[in-house]
Amino acid sequence: MTTQRDKLREDVKFRVLRLLQDNPEMSQRALAQAVGISTGGIHYVLNALVEKGMLKLGNFTAAEDKRRYAYVLTPKGIAAKADLTRRFMIRKLAEYDALKAEIEEVRADLSEQDLADIRATLKAGN
Amino acid sequence: MTTQRDKLREDVKFRVLRLLQDNPEMSQRALAQAVGISTGGIHYVLNALVEKGMLKLGNFTAAEDKRRYAYVLTPKGIAAKADLTRRFMIRKLAEYDALKAEIEEVRADLSEQDLADIRATLKAGN
DNA sequence: CTGAAGTGTTCACAGATTGAACAGGTGAAA
DNA sequence: TTTCACCTGTTCAATCTGTGAACACTTCAG
Numbered sequence: 106m107t108t109q110r111d112k113l114r115e116d117v118k119f120r121v122l123r124l125l126q127d128n129p130e131m132s133q134r135a136l137a138q139a140v141g142i143s144t145g146g147i148h149y150v151l152n153a154l155v156e157k158g159m160l161k162l163g164n165f166t167a168a169e170d171k172r173r174y175a176y177v178l179t180p181k182g183i184a185a186k187a188d189l190t191r192r193f194m195i196r197k198l199a200e201y202d203a204l205k206a207e208i209e210e211v212r213a214d215l216s217e218q219d220l221a222d223i224r225a226t227l228k229a230g231n
Numbered sequence: 232m233t234t235q236r237d238k239l240r241e242d243v244k245f246r247v248l249r250l251l252q253d254n255p256e257m258s259q260r261a262l263a264q265a266v267g268i269s270t271g272g273i274h275y276v277l278n279a280l281v282e283k284g285m286l287k288l289g290n291f292t293a294a295e296d297k298r299r300y301a302y303v304l305t306p307k308g309i310a311a312k313a314d315l316t317r318r319f320m321i322r323k324l325a326e327y328d329a330l331k332a333e334i335e336e337v338r339a340d341l342s343e344q345d346l347a348d349i350r351a352t353l354k355a356g357n
Numbered sequence: 358c359t360g361a362a363g364t365g366t367t368c369a370c371a372g373a374t375t376g377a378a379c380a381g382g383t384g385a386a387a
Numbered sequence: 388t389t390t391c392a393c394c395t396g397t398t399c400a401a402t403c404t405g406t407g408a409a410c411a412c413t414t415c416a417g
Binding site: 109123141174187191193194195197198199200201204205207208211212214219222223226227229 | 235249267288316317319320321323324325326327330331334337338340343345348349353354
Binding site: 366369374384 | 388395398399400401403410415
């Protein structure tokens, strides 16, 4: 089942595209952290997106900083993101239902006291 | 962030313990499939649980089948499972909220038509 | 008695993932 | 100007991880 990994990869691509559409001047490291992967990893993903023609490297505006790029979505990238959005939605809604069902199922194994403790824990910070 | 992986590992342990408590005579392959990992992987997990004293290998009842084991939870295993249940619940409730929030956020990017299509897709089988 | 099928177990391998290190740009301070 | 700490994107060796084919063994139907 490489399916699981593929899902995570697709999530990453979607989130990257989404983040960049709203803020094309994010640094690779900021993206990496936001998405939850390493610097090497984000670089790999960005390169892939550029080679597929979904992103193009614009020049960074502020002070003409020659180190950085602005990663702007191409029309193709915008279309791909729209498609990924639909697929993401479908996947997440399914996950949502599954999660809901599993929570309900496991809840039966917990005492009232446990549940009260858990609610208290969640009220506080993690 | 190895945290993400650790979560998955803990989910696996919890689900294995949960499955075995209800049905100690499941085969490794059945467990593997139910939990979504490979045969090698499940064997590794079971060994770890046995070495930590949470499972003990009983003898399989039906026809005295010498190939198979029954994986029965020790008292320690039962306690560990109870603890994992609470932690699982906390984690999943947090995931549930996060997922809900993300879905709500992404929903704004989709048209009514898209949403209708998605609902139709979900009504059918994937 | 034979052979197919099911069991737990092993392990070499492929692929993914990391994060330290690098070359270079920037900007403030000396 | 020169220096230097800090920030870019980029690379890649090393590490981690999960996989699934293969193995020895047991069972049981034909």
